[in-house]
Amino acid sequence: PTTESFAAVDLGASSGRVLVGHLADGRLHTVEASRFANRPVSVPAGDRTALRWDVLRLWRGVLAGLRVAGHEHGPVRSVGIDTWAVDHGLLDADGALLGNPVHYRDERTSGVPERVFAELPPAELYALTGVQFQPFNTIFQLGATAGTAQLAAARRMLLMPDLLGYWLAGVEVTELTNASTTGLLDATTRTWSARAVAALSAATGVDAGPLLAPLVAPGHVLGPLRPHLAAELALAGTELVAVGSHDTASAVAAVPMDPARAAYISSGTWSLVGVELAAPVLSEASRAANFTNELGVDGTVRYLRNVAGLWLLSESLRTWAAQGRPADLVALLAAAAHVSPLACVVDVDDPAFTPPGDMPARIAAAARRTGQRPPADEAATVRCILDSLALGYRRAIRQAADLSGRQIDVVHVVGGGARNRLLCQLTADATGLPVVAGPVEGTAMGNLLVQAWATGALPGGLPAIREVVAASSDLTRWEPTGSEAAWDAAERTLWH
Numbered sequence: 001p002t003t004e005s006f007a008a009v010d011l012g013a014s015s016g017r018v019l020v021g022h023l024a025d026g027r028l029h030t031v032e033a034s035r036f037a038n039r040p041v042s043v044p045a046g047d048r049t050a051l052r053w054d055v056l057r058l059w060r061g062v063l064a065g066l067r068v069a070g071h072e073h074g075p076v077r078s079v080g081i082d083t084w085a086v087d088h089g090l091l092d093a094d095g096a097l098l099g100n101p102v103h104y105r106d107e108r109t110s111g112v113p114e115r116v117f118a119e120l121p122p123a124e125l126y127a128l129t130g131v132q133f134q135p136f137n138t139i140f141q142l143g144a145t146a147g148t149a150q151l152a153a154a155r156r157m158l159l160m161p162d163l164l165g166y167w168l169a170g171v172e173v174t175e176l177t178n179a180s181t182t183g184l185l186d187a188t189t190r191t192w193s194a195r196a197v198a199a200l201s202a203a204t205g206v207d208a209g210p211l212l213a214p215l216v217a218p219g220h221v222l223g224p225l226r227p228h229l230a231a232e233l234a235l236a237g238t239e240l241v242a243v244g245s246h247d248t249a250s251a252v253a254a255v256p257m258d259p260a261r262a263a264y265i266s267s268g269t270w271s272l273v274g275v276e277l278a279a280p281v282l283s284e285a286s287r288a289a290n291f292t293n294e295l296g297v298d299g300t301v302r303y304l305r306n307v308a309g310l311w312l313l314s315e316s317l318r319t320w321a322a323q324g325r326p327a328d329l330v331a332l333l334a335a336a337a338h339v340s341p342l343a344c345v346v347d348v349d350d351p352a353f354t355p356p357g358d359m360p361a362r363i364a365a366a367a368r369r370t371g372q373r374p375p376a377d378e379a380a381t382v383r384c385i386l387d388s389l390a391l392g393y394r395r396a397i398r399q400a401a402d403l404s405g406r407q408i409d410v411v412h413v414v415g416g417g418a419r420n421r422l423l424c425q426l427t428a429d430a431t432g433l434p435v436v437a438g439p440v441e442g443t444a445m446g447n448l449l450v451q452a453w454a455t456g457a458l459p460g461g462l463p464a465i466r467e468v469v470a471a472s473s474d475l476t477r478w479e480p481t482g483s484e485a486a487w488d489a490a491e492r493t494l495w496h
């Protein structure tokens with residue numbers, strides 16, 4: 001038992017939070033120190049509109065939470081930071097941030113992947129880095145800065161959690177789990193890939209090499225906070241710890257599973273669906289299925305696919321509100337449960353759903369394109385989204401099993417989506433497997449427990465972390481119901 005506490009900064013695409021946790025009797029006890037909205041901002045950039053992160057507002061929320069942690073829940077042994085992946089800030093020679101970090105849903109990378117692929121074909125880039133193709137991979141985002149004054153002034157590229165860590169503690173590093181999403185890391189050696197850097201340079205003229213910071217593994221203690229911040233926040237003696245700084249890495253660390261037989265879904269704005277492996281799968285079949293080999297805590301590989309997640313739902317709610325028809329989510333979900341199942345399904349991974357915008361209209365258009373009748377109202381639209389997500393999970397889990405050679409007999413769901421009862425039941429029905437849902441705050445728990453491990457409060461690595469999560473969480477089990485034939489038919493509607 002220890003009285004020390006740990007603080008987790010966990011920023012997601014729609015909200016951020018600071019949680020304080022401490023271990024007692026093999027359990028993790030947490031309190032929320034702050035929670036704040038994360039709203040990207042559209043700003044003119046040349047002749048188009050760019051989508052940027054409001055990073056100073058996020059920083060304000062981080063400070064507010066850490067102040068509460070330090071003053072009300074101290075002494076705080078350490079702080080760890082996780083956020084979404086791939087996005088970053090560029091620092092100039094004085095260490096100042098050059099502009100607001102660009103949102104991964106911004107369209108600036110359009111045309112860049114093709115240029116990079118002309119230098120290093122997709123199959124070779126995949127065999128090298130093991131990273132799924134996403135237009136927003138850091139390698140392509142950096143390519144989009146070609147010829148800009150910002151790039152000319154840039155001395156360092158820091159991914160979002162490392163940027164905030166730099167502000168907190170003054171260290172310039174890149175944490176490995178998040179580095180593995182950039183498209184610039186060698187999947188085999190787990191070091192920056194000179195070949196990927198050279199291909200980007202040949203394709204776009206952008207030399208990323210000098211911008212890349214030294215890599216650190218999750219579980220590494222980085223050092224004390226900047227003295228004036230430590231004083232102001234009552235965090236003297238608190239150190240910054242590199243956690244699984246990619247939010248999905250922290251979430252997967254906190255899946256209370258037996259990795260040999262479980263698939264997981266980290267369910268939030270995105271649904272990250274896959275299995276945990278010891279080594280990457282770099283086969284051509286894996287590339288064709290767009291599976292990624294991201295790195296996890298304790299030397300693991302997160303072999304998964306990005307399935308569009310609750311983004312489709314949150315963007316629909318935003319659209320209805322903007323159209324003067326605000327909807328109550330709880331009521332909508334209750335109504336959606338009574339809509340007839342699988343009446344309409346869409347491929348949630350259709351790139352049409354990536355940028356912000358009128359999701360219900362895009363869903364209707366996708367339904368028509370595939371010869372289906374579009375959802376008639378809001379409840380039917382929500383049902384279509386949830387059925388379609390479950391169908392996407394089913395497909396991804398089966399592919400993960402095939403491509404990795406794993407036999408899967410249970411599906412774990414962590415994150416906000418674990419609270420969505422209809423989605424959990426549909427996931428069980430679609431996959432024909434039991435679903436274990438929880439914890440909801442898996443990401444923050446993974447963040448906190450990696451700190452406990454790094455500082456010696458919790459010996460034992462990943463298995464010990466998962467034992468604590470299981471002991472500390474209310475888990476709900478959902479058994480599959482209904483027939484799989486309906487899901488087979490729905491799958492054929494979309495993928496033949």
Ligand code: LFR
Nearest residue numbers: 084085086104247248270306
């Ligand atoms: C989830 C996530 C995904 C990543 C996406 C974009 O929050 O981190 O893992 O692919 O956001 O960064």
